Amino acid sequence: xxxxxxxxDPVRRLEAxxxxxxxxxxxxxxxxxxxxxPGCARRALMDGAGIDKDxxxxxxxxxxPFGQSPFAITRGNMFEALVKADGCAELLRMLRELLDxxxxxxxxxxxxxVGAHLRHTHTRSLLDHAARSxxxxxxxxxxTFYDHPLLSLSIAGHTAYLEPDLVAFQLGGRFHVxxxxxxxxxxxQADPAAVAAAARQAAVYVLAMRTTLEELGHDPxxxxxxxxxxxxxxxxxxxxxxxxxxxxxLAVLRRQLxxxxxxxxxxDALPDDLTFDLRPDDDGRPTRPVAELxxxxxxxxxxxxxxxxxxxxxxxxxxxxxxxxxxxxxxxRQVRDELGGVASVAEALGLADGTRTPAEGQEExxxxxxxxxxxxxxxxx
Numbered sequence: 001x002x003x004x005x006x007x008x009d010p011v012r013r014l015e016a017x018x019x020x021x022x023x024x025x026x027x028x029x030x031x032x033x034x035x036x037x038p039g040c041a042r043r044a045l046m047d048g049a050g051i052d053k054d055x056x057x058x059x060x061x062x063x064x065p066f067g068q069s070p071f072a073i074t075r076g077n078m079f080e081a082l083v084k085a086d087g088c089a090e091l092l093r094m095l096r097e098l099l100d101x102x103x104x105x106x107x108x109x110x111x112x113x114v115g116a117h118l119r120h121t122h123t124r125s126l127l128d129h130a131a132r133s134x135x136x137x138x139x140x141x142x143x144t145f146y147d148h149p150l151l152s153l154s155i156a157g158h159t160a161y162l163e164p165d166l167v168a169f170q171l172g173g174r175f176h177v178x179x180x181x182x183x184x185x186x187x188x189q190a191d192p193a194a195v196a197a198a199a200r201q202a203a204v205y206v207l208a209m210r211t212t213l214e215e216l217g218h219d220p221x222x223x224x225x226x227x228x229x230x231x232x233x234x235x236x237x238x239x240x241x242x243x244x245x246x247x248x249x250l251a252v253l254r255r256q257l258x259x260x261x262x263x264x265x266x267x268d269a270l271p272d273d274l275t276f277d278l279r280p281d282d283d284g285r286p287t288r289p290v291a292e293l294x295x296x297x298x299x300x301x302x303x304x305x306x307x308x309x310x311x312x313x314x315x316x317x318x319x320x321x322x323x324x325x326x327x328x329x330x331x332x333r334q335v336r337d338e339l340g341g342v343a344s345v346a347e348a349l350g351l352a353d354g355t356r357t358p359a360e361g362q363e364e365x366x367x368x369x370x371x372x373x374x375x376x377x378x379x380x381x
Contacts, residue, residue, distance in 0.1 A: 013267050014049040019277020023050030026160035031153070032200035033311040035252040038259070040303040041266050043312060048260045050158055051276055053313035059278060059286040060294055062316035065309070076182035080165065083180050083230055083239050088145045088166070091178065094241035095143070095168065095228065112148035119150035120161065124212060130169045131218040144169045151208040155257065164205040168228070177205045178228045185231045185240055193310065195229070195244070202227040203249035225250065266300075274299055304329045305336070339365060 026047070037043060046053055057064055083091055087108040114122045126146060146167040153160050166178040179202045183194045206227065210220035226243045233240040276296055278286035286293075297317070304322045308315040322329050326344045328336050342348045342365060350356025351366040352373040358366035 010264055010267060014045075014263065017045065017049040017274065017276050018051050019275045019279065021052060021055070021276075021278045021280055023158065024052040024055075025050075026155045026158065028162045028164075028201050028204045031155065031160060031162075031204045031253070032197070034256040034260070035200050035203065035249055036311040037303060037305060037308060038252055038256045040301075040312075042297065042300040042302040042314070042318070044256070044260055045263065045266055045270075045300055046276065046314070047155070048263050049276070052278075055278060055286065056276065056293065056297075057313050057317055059288070060290055060297075060317050062314075062320065064313040064315055072182065079182045079232060079237060079239070080180045082237060084147060084166070088147075090239060091145070091166070091168075091230065091241070092143065094230070094239065095176075098228065098241045098243060107144045108147065109144065110147045111150065119148070120152060123149040123151060124216065127167075127175075127209070127212060128216045128218070130175070131213055131216065131222055151205065151212060153204070153208040153211060155260065162205060162208050164202075167205075167209070173222075175209060175223045176226065176228050177202050177209065177223070178230060179205075180230045183231060184235065185233050185242070187234070190231060197310070198229055199227070199244050199246050200249050200253070202229070202244065203246040203253050206246060207250060207253055270299060305333045306330075307333065 030047070034043070034047065043053075046056075054064060088106060092106045109126060111119050111123055111126070123146070126149070130144060146169070148163060149167050151162045151164065153162060164177055165180040168176045168178055179198055181194070181198050183191055206223055206225060209223045213222055214220045225245060225247045227246055229242045229244045230239050231242075232238065274296055276293065277288060278293070279288040281287050294317075298321070302314075302318045302321065304315075304318040304327065308318060312318075319330070326346050328339050328342055328345055328348060331345070339348055342351065342362065347356060348369060351358055351362065352369040354370060
């Protein structure tokens with residue numbers, strides 16, 4: 001890709017990064033993962049260019065451990081069918097209790113029945129009609145459930161189509177995103193990592209709905225930031241609903257999406273001829289030399305953290321890179337953030353035992369590390 005100038009169109013430069021590889025459409029899981037590590041320049045560039053990170057990781061020899069077992073998929077589908085049975089009668093019962101609303105009846109619309117090519121347009125029409133009813137002289141009093149709606153969200157110039165589990169309207173005059181998950185709530189507690197992942201994914205749907213309403217001329221605040229998370233209770237399949245506030249996830253997601261649409265600064269730091277092109281053959285198999293692709297990726301700055309193992313397709317490649325560099329990122333985000341500008345474990349140990357002179361701005365962290373080392377020695381002796 002020689003001749004690519006830094007003052008060129010950012011869209012053209014992102015296309016040059018992707019090269020001849022077809023763009024990878026973004027789904028809700030991939031967009032939600034953006035909020036999990038907003039400081040990673042490598043991920044921002046690869047997602048902004050629409051690069052298939054899974055294909056790149058596999059070609060490099062570091063396939064990601066994602067994917068559910070057939071048993072887990074079957075169990076999840078059965079639980080979702082239970083929640084939505086009889087026109088979402090069980091869900092209506094839970095929402096009456098959860099939101100303390102006197103909703104006696106419910107209208108049910110399965111948007112999937114209109115056909116795949118019309119679902120997005122039909123969803124917008126339904127949301128427009130529902131939003132208008134809030135300002136009508138006699139607003140609709142019954143709840144309305146929209147099953148299999150199809151929303152859209154712009155990601156760095158690309159349109160991503162998203163399908164939330166369900167959207168409920170007219171619950172207190174607002175839309176609520178309903179997220180159905182198959183992980184269990186045991187004695188009122190669920191796996192924090194699973195709940196956090198569900199909250200990030202639900203935030204994507206909330207943002208897409210708010211964007212849609214704004215495009216239709218309605219108040220985006222009609223979409224509640226409290227999403228309804230439905231999970232199995234204890235060891236049975238009885239569903240239980242909980243409200244999850246996703247305002248924090250929304251704020252992080254907005255910042256990351258804005259960062260992806262203004263990638264000029266990150267692009268300016270790259271060589272003009274850099275590309276992540278996999279050079280697929282006629283069968284779609286990558287043909288680019290692995291060492292060459294790895295070298296190209298090393299020109300970008302990654303911000304690896306152990307959390308990446310559950311959110312990013314490039315996690316094993318970046319972990320291996322961090323191990324070779326002895327990066328402090330391997331110790332987790334909390335430790336990395338507390339170490340401040342100390343980039344490697346060797347540097348931290350040198351500052352702790354006094355064999356390394358602190359650089360400008362490292363005086364405070366060096367003092368704390370020396371105190372920690374002194375306390376460790378006192379405990380050991």
